[in-house]
Amino acid sequence: MFRKGVVVTPEDFEGVDWIGKCAELGLNTLGIHSGGGAGHDVLSKLGRYSEESFRSEALASGIDIEYECHAPHELLPRSLFSEHPEYFPYSWHTGVRIESGNWCSGNALPLVGRNGGALGRRLSPTTHRHFYWGEDRRGTWCHCETCSKLSASDQSLLAVNAIARDLAATDPKSQVGFLAYSEALEAPEAVKPEPNVILEFAPMHRCYRHAINDPDCAINRVSWRQLHDQLRVFDAARAHVLEYWLDSSWASGWKKPAKRPAWFDRMLVERDINAYASLGIRSVTTFAVFMDGAYFEAFGDRELREYAEILSALD
Numbered sequence: 106m107f108r109k110g111v112v113v114t115p116e117d118f119e120g121v122d123w124i125g126k127c128a129e130l131g132l133n134t135l136g137i138h139s140g141g142g143a144g145h146d147v148l149s150k151l152g153r154y155s156e157e158s159f160r161s162e163a164l165a166s167g168i169d170i171e172y173e174c175h176a177p178h179e180l181l182p183r184s185l186f187s188e189h190p191e192y193f194p195y196s197w198h199t200g201v202r203i204e205s206g207n208w209c210s211g212n213a214l215p216l217v218g219r220n221g222g223a224l225g226r227r228l229s230p231t232t233h234r235h236f237y238w239g240e241d242r243r244g245t246w247c248h249c250e251t252c253s254k255l256s257a258s259d260q261s262l263l264a265v266n267a268i269a270r271d272l273a274a275t276d277p278k279s280q281v282g283f284l285a286y287s288e289a290l291e292a293p294e295a296v297k298p299e300p301n302v303i304l305e306f307a308p309m310h311r312c313y314r315h316a317i318n319d320p321d322c323a324i325n326r327v328s329w330r331q332l333h334d335q336l337r338v339f340d341a342a343r344a345h346v347l348e349y350w351l352d353s354s355w356a357s358g359w360k361k362p363a364k365r366p367a368w369f370d371r372m373l374v375e376r377d378i379n380a381y382a383s384l385g386i387r388s389v390t391t392f393a394v395f396m397d398g399a400y401f402e403a404f405g406d407r408e409l410r411e412y413a414e415i416l417s418a419l420d
């Protein structure tokens with residue numbers, strides 16, 4: 106089955122039945138995002154969309170639910186800083202460990218693995234795919250004596266591996282996504298993924314005026330090469346692409362009023378999706394944040410429908 110869907114936030118349900126909309130458009134996966142920016146309380150942001158009742162309602166309509174969350178504060182509670190500063194990232198800039206950012210890969214991995222496993226069991230995505238990311242900011246990885254040798258990708262994968270081992274112990278079907286995004290776009294080099302770790306490619310750094318595989322776009326040449334490098338480490342058949350074709354929040358500078366994602370172009374999205382599928386990738390979703398009732402009233406849903414139509418050719 107080709108997995109296809111959209112990723113929205115709880116606020117985007119205002120005036121939209123996203124489960125009904127996905128079912129109507131033939132999309133089979135709905136991702137719930139707790140928002141970008143600094144660390145936040147993931148469960149309180151997800152609210153009722155984190156509950157079993159919501160997942161059952163979606164499943165009854167044939168829609169799978171999964172969660173796409175920056176979760177540094179769940180993976181390493183900040184209340185531990187005074188007692189265990191060694192769990193926290195060392196900043197080369199200030200020369201001390203700091204309470205913000207991610208965690209120290211040398212000292213905090215057992216705890217991060219257990220906390221990620223607990224979050225995963227609590228959220229229990231119906232796809233058994235888990236996406237719990239580090240902080241949505243650059244410069245948040247540890248640079249202590251131990252970690253300074255490791256790239257952001259390697260540090261991120263160490264944490265994902267720890268979460269994946271924890272979840273595998275209670276759910277043999279679980280898979281945990283390594284997020285290729287921001288500072289972790291280059292493939293990991295020193296760390297190998299656990300068997301239940303999958304690639305999640307979120308190419309926010311790409312260009313949307315050209316297709317992802319357009320050799321005449323200098324920006325996308327880099328993105329396409331990075332994806333190929335990642336697929337030398339991760340299995341393409343289980344890899345997932347999280348795109349930005351419908352991300353009104355980005356188009357709006359993350360501030361309402363919402364704007365149309367002006368870069369959406371049916372032919373380009375079709376070429377992108379065919380390019381991903383040509384690599385053996387069978388799972389594609391896109392952010393559609395800010396597409397709520399007011400958005401559809403103002404702009405209609407042409408882009409969303411065209412996106413779903415392109416994917417309807419893939420099973």
Ligand SMILES: [Zn+2]
Pocket residue numbers: 194195208209210211212247248249250251252253
């Ligand atoms: Zn460290």
Ligand SMILES: [Zn+2]
Pocket residue numbers: 312313314315322323324325
């Ligand atoms: Zn370009």
